[in-house]
Amino acid sequence: MPELPEVETIAAGLAPLVSGRSIRDIFLMQARVVRGDELEFQRRLLGRKVLDVRRRAKLLILDLDGPLHLVFHLKMTGKVWVPDKGVQPGKHTHLILDLGDEVYVFFDDQRRFGYVTALTPPELESWDFYRGLGPEPLHLSSQDFTDIFQGRKARIKSLLLDQQVIAGIGNIYADEALYMAGIHPCTRAVDLSGDQLEALHCSLQQVLQEAIQAGGSSFRDYRNALGVAGLFQENFKVYGKKGLPCPECGANLESTKVAGRSSCFCPQCQTDG
DNA sequence: GGGATTGTTTAAAT
DNA sequence: GATTTAAACAATCC
Numbered sequence: 001m002p003e004l005p006e007v008e009t010i011a012a013g014l015a016p017l018v019s020g021r022s023i024r025d026i027f028l029m030q031a032r033v034v035r036g037d038e039l040e041f042q043r044r045l046l047g048r049k050v051l052d053v054r055r056r057a058k059l060l061i062l063d064l065d066g067p068l069h070l071v072f073h074l075k076m077t078g079k080v081w082v083p084d085k086g087v088q089p090g091k092h093t094h095l096i097l098d099l100g101d102e103v104y105v106f107f108d109d110q111r112r113f114g115y116v117t118a119l120t121p122p123e124l125e126s127w128d129f130y131r132g133l134g135p136e137p138l139h140l141s142s143q144d145f146t147d148i149f150q151g152r153k154a155r156i157k158s159l160l161l162d163q164q165v166i167a168g169i170g171n172i173y174a175d176e177a178l179y180m181a182g183i184h185p186c187t188r189a190v191d192l193s194g195d196q197l198e199a200l201h202c203s204l205q206q207v208l209q210e211a212i213q214a215g216g217s218s219f220r221d222y223r224n225a226l227g228v229a230g231l232f233q234e235n236f237k238v239y240g241k242k243g244l245p246c247p248e249c250g251a252n253l254e255s256t257k258v259a260g261r262s263s264c265f266c267p268q269c270q271t272d273g
Numbered sequence: 274g275g276g277a278t279t280g281t282t283t284a285a286a287t
Numbered sequence: 288g289a290t291t292t293a294a295a296c297a298a299t300c301c
Contacts, residue, residue, distance in 0.1 A: 058280075075297085076279040111298040113279065129281080154291055163280080170280075260293070262277085 002074045004137070004168030005211035007055045009230060010080060014105075015053040017082045018062070021099040022049040030094035033109060035117035044068060044118045045097070057133045057167035069124045071117050072107065078114030080107050134166040137204055145201040149189040156192065156200075157185035158259040169204070171261050172217060172239045177204040179238045184270040185263040186256065210235065238264045 002010070023045050031038040048064035055061065060080055062070040072080055085102045095107040095116060107116060124130055135144065148166060152159055159165045160174040169177075178185050180203035183196055192200070211217060216230030237247050242255040246266040255264050 073280080075281085077299085109298095111279085111300095113281095113297050152290085158291080161280085171278095261279085 002078070002216070003058060003170035003173055004055070005173070005208055005214075005232065006216035006230065007058050007060050007074065007168075008212050009216040011053045011055045011060055014060075014062075014080065014082065017103065018050045018053065018099060018105060020050065021101075021103060022047060023064075023097050024100050025098035027089075027096040027098070028094070029089070029096075030112065033094040033107065033112060033115055035115045041116075041118050045070065050099075055168075056130070057136075057163055058170070059130070067121055069119045069121065071119060071124070073115055074109070075111075075113035075115075077111045078107070078109040080105065082106070132164050134162070134164050137166055137168060138208060140166075140201070142198055142201050145204075146194065146197045149192065149197060152189040154189060155186050155258055156183060156189050157261075157263055159189055160204075161259055161261065168208075171263075172236070173204070173207055173211065175239045175264050176207045176237060179265060179270060180207060182269050182271075185258045185265055238266065240264065 024047075026042045026045055028034065028038055028042065034041045044066075045064070045068070048066055048068055050062055050064055051067075052063040053061070054063065058073065060072040060074065064070060072078065074080070082103060083106055089096060089106060090108060092108045092110045093106050094109060094112070097105040099105065107114075119127065134148070137145075140148075149156070149159060152165075154162075157174055157178060160169050160177070161171070175185070177200060181196065181199040183192065183200060211230075211232040214230055214232035214235065217232040217236070238253055241253050242262075242264050244253055245251065246253055246269060249266065249268045251266055251268040253264055254267050255262050257263065
């Protein structure tokens with residue numbers, strides 16, 4: 001569930017807590033959450049110092065000396081956080097990094113879809129998934145944004161969710177941005193006017209920035225680096241609100257399947273589908 | 274116990 | 288071959 005704003009919030013919260021600290025010990029309770037050989041994983045990490053914490057797409061990346069990259073994908077229910085002192089691991093805590101002075105990084109994942117891996121810079125750069133990621137939406141000019149979708153025949157919602165096309169967007173922010181721009185999720189990108197693409201660019205940047213400001217969305221069980229819930233879910237206009245009235249026109253919001261995902265939209269405000 | 278939930282991969286279709 | 292769509296997968300909740 002964590003999308004761009006949630007991972008951004010986690011990275012920002014984690015950075016001051018872990019930067020400059022070294023990994024003194026590693027406790028791996030669920031080896032399956034580690035991609036690659038778990039012994040090699042532990043060998044690589046031990047003693048490394050955290051230099052920086054950042055986000056790329058939905059990936060949370062800790063840059064370590066060596067150099068080495070500790071890469072998390074949180075998928076649906078993954079959490080990377082620094083608990084208050086004395087907090088014991090839960091039954092879904094799969095990995096703990098001991099950073100000394102009673103500072104621990106917990107990696108929790110109830111459904112265990114998430115994963116973590118330790119990669120050297122060449123390994124990271126040659127990783128097909130990483131290399132194939134599309135541009136960061138917040139770094140795109142209106143022109144670049146338009147160029148991405150120009151002439152594509154797929155439905156706009158599918159393209160927004162495609163990490164190779166544009167990175168970091170999931171079901172929540174795709175639905176919200178399309179609603180704000182007045183575009184039906186089933187519209188083929190090729191059928192969108194220049195004005196519509198510009199509106200979508202604008203609404204996407206707005207919704208992402210507002211969500212980051214609010215500390216992400218806490219639908220279900222997302223928590224930030226301190227284990228605190230975000231607030232943006234209170235700003236949802238359409239996501240998960242099938243059957244409720246549209247905040248603009250009052251029509252009942254509808255849901256349909258696009259790219260295998262439920263997609264909530266207003267049949268009045270989001271036409272041309 | 275079936276269906277829904279997620280992002281990604283892989284296979285199939287166009 | 289390129290593009291697009293659908294199914295499969297992981298584990299759990301309701």
